[in-house]
Amino acid sequence: DSGVTQTPKHLITATGQRVTLRCSPRSGDLSVYWYQQSLDQGLQFLIQYYNGEERAKGNILERFSAQQFPDLHSELNLSSLELGDSALYFCASSERVTSYNEQFFGPGTRLTVL
């Protein structure tokens, strides 16, 4: 158990819908990362927040957005969903902001868009 929790574990929805994925980082970790794992794209970095502020952006679509709240939990919002958004979405957390610090991964949320 990494100490990172993600809810829900599974999510099935239809095209065009909007969903919210939630992540609670390890106690004391200020940095949260979101990754998408799909069969065709592999494991891709989406976005990082540190202590409530956006710090880095990767291959995140404009239909996707994220935020980190004062209690440090984070939410990833996916809207106007398409079939290709079906993937496993991981949240990771680390103590600080740089890649020097180990990232601890949650179990993931599997999103299926029908």
Add this chain to the structure above:
Amino acid sequence: AQSVTQPDIHITVSEGASLELRCNYSYGATPYLFWYVQSPGQGLQLLLKYFSGDTLVQGIKGFEAEFKRSQSSFNLRKPSVHWSDAAEYFCAVGAAAGNKLTFGGGTRVLVKP
């Protein structure tokens, strides 16, 4: 831009045999290198990491990796695999001053009894 290549998509190994997983990276400066393991239905767990110093690094579960700058490689090895080592293994590179990790495509390891 940084990138990682894992040339082997699948590897099958007999229990008790040795295992080597290949990883090649592309990065302009000194990289931070990582190996993660993902068991079925689980998140990723860090096996080991290299930042500087000794080019042979030891990790958890009996794994080790060797950084070879001249070959831009960071291969993962285990002398004797156990059935529980069946999983997918990911090599990743991070920028020294940055924060995101770039992952390779992964290598799925199957262990035969």
